[in-house]
Amino acid sequence: MLTSLVASLALFAAPPDLGQLLDRLGQTSARMDTVAQQLSQTCTDRAENLNDDGQPERIFVETTRTEWVRGVQVTAIHSATEDGKDVTAREQEKLAADQDAAKSDEGTPVKERGNYGGIDFANPFAPEEQPRYRFSLAPNQSEDGGLIRLRFAPRGAPTSTLNQGEALVDPRDGMPLSIFAHPSDYPSFVDFVHFQARYARSEVGPVLTDFSVEGAGGFLFVHKHYRETKHCARFSTGAMTRR
16 A cells, blocks of 8 residues: 555656756766676577567577686677587687687777667667757656656757667666667668667666667568567676686
């Protein structure tokens, strides 16, 4: 009874100051980016090619560990399967070849930003991204409690690299908890692309824990439907040494 009453009252709470909330979200997102520059983590990635009925035709699952070794972020593959078959050795050999080819690079931090056929995703609350968007408060749902829903869309003309969507955030510390987004405009050969990012507080600071993308499109008689999910855990920061 009391829980229901508190949730009901939260729906009628005074709306937050949007400018102050965006400032807090920008500060938290900046801290998240700083953490990402030195983040070690274990991630499991599942990629699926889907048929016209949305059923998987190919499933690739890989678990990796990224750590900082003498100032460079190094990735190790713990396991990999393709349609249930163990392909760990194959993927480790491919990774070693890629690392040898790029051994002069300093390494790139693992972030949620990616590129999918020219379509881009980035945290819209990051300080460098906020000027590109307009934000508005969205109606809360009963299960949100004291959390706030924000909608975002391009400040200017829609493009495939500017998204629109909705986010669930904690106004107390400006923590984005989840972001649901899709491009504000699509190239002619893309049917749809949906992004979902989930964030959490951790011992090392705010981090991205889950990221997914699903999209479909094609050209002439070739049509593809793709889905990928990634879950990350076991976070730590700072220089690591090989065991």
